[in-house]
Amino acid sequence: MEHLKYVIPNIDHEKQAKAYIAEHHQYNSQIHGSGGLNRYIDNYPAWLTKIEQERHPEPNEARVPTDTYYLVREEDNYIVGMVNIRHCLNKKLADCGGHIGYGIRPTERQKGYNKINLYLALLRCQEIGLKEVYLDCESNNPGSYKTMEALGGIRIKEYYQENYSNNIYRYIIYVDNAIETYHQEYEPKILRR
Numbered sequence: 001m002e003h004l005k006y007v008i009p010n011i012d013h014e015k016q017a018k019a020y021i022a023e024h025h026q027y028n029s030q031i032h033g034s035g036g037l038n039r040y041i042d043n044y045p046a047w048l049t050k051i052e053q054e055r056h057p058e059p060n061e062a063r064v065p066t067d068t069y070y071l072v073r074e075e076d077n078y079i080v081g082m083v084n085i086r087h088c089l090n091k092k093l094a095d096c097g098g099h100i101g102y103g104i105r106p107t108e109r110q111k112g113y114n115k116i117n118l119y120l121a122l123l124r125c126q127e128i129g130l131k132e133v134y135l136d137c138e139s140n141n142p143g144s145y146k147t148m149e150a151l152g153g154i155r156i157k158e159y160y161q162e163n164y165s166n167n168i169y170r171y172i173i174y175v176d177n178a179i180e181t182y183h184q185e186y187e188p189k190i191l192r193r
């Protein structure tokens with residue numbers, strides 16, 4: 001069985017990281033959960049500095065503490081996805097964005113990897129002490145909202161947000177409850193940091 005784990009990005013991943021972003025461009029895919037890696041693709045060391053600083057800022061309206069991880073398949077050390085985990089919400093994220101942003105590279109989709117990604121994210125949220133998390137996605141993104149529902153997500157509202165062509169669904173996940181409910185299914189598929 002394959003195992004997935006979170007890895008803190010470092011300089012050794014530069015080549016793989018560039019290929020990860022290039023693959024999204026090749027498939028004309030949206031990029032989520034990358035902590036802005038696509039904008040720093042020509043200066044990977046600067047991106048590493050940025051995400052390291054984002055781990056520990058004082059929360060303010062511009063920035064909240066955020067973890068960015070690669071989702072790595074242990075067996076071949078391959079980056080299959082990414083995640084952003086926000087330790088708290090500012091007004092902007094409370095309005096739209098929520099605690100967790102995620103993505104899986106185009107060629108590795110529909111293999112169940114994002115459900116494992118979200119399970120790992122919830123473990124990290126539990127470590128941080130979050131009891132409930134909010135997640136948002138566009139109503140035309142079943143891969144995203146079905147991931148949330150598969151981990152116990154409850155849709156609590158649908159709203160219009162400027163700059164999006166579809167309505168946004170907001171979900172809540174009760175962290176301890178989700179981990180307790182789904183640990184038997186997902187623990188065999190993960191490695192802890």
Ligand SMILES: CC(C)(COP(=O)(O)OP(=O)(O)OC[C@H]1O[C@@H](n2cnc3c(N)ncnc32)[C@H](O)[C@@H]1OP(=O)(O)O)[C@@H](O)C(=O)NCCC(=O)NCCS
Nearest residue numbers: 032103104109110111112113114115137142143144146147
């Ligand atoms: C959304 C995304 C993360 C899903 O990743 P994934 O690894 O394919 O998801 P999984 O294989 O774990 O599947 C999760 C659920 O979504 C369903 N699903 C996945 N892709 C789907 C699609 N294109 N259409 C319909 N359902 C889909 C799966 O069947 C599964 O549901 P199930 O448990 O009821 O069977 C991926 O498509 C992606 O990275 N998209 C671009 C970035 C993005 O949209 N991020 C989310 C922003 S809110």
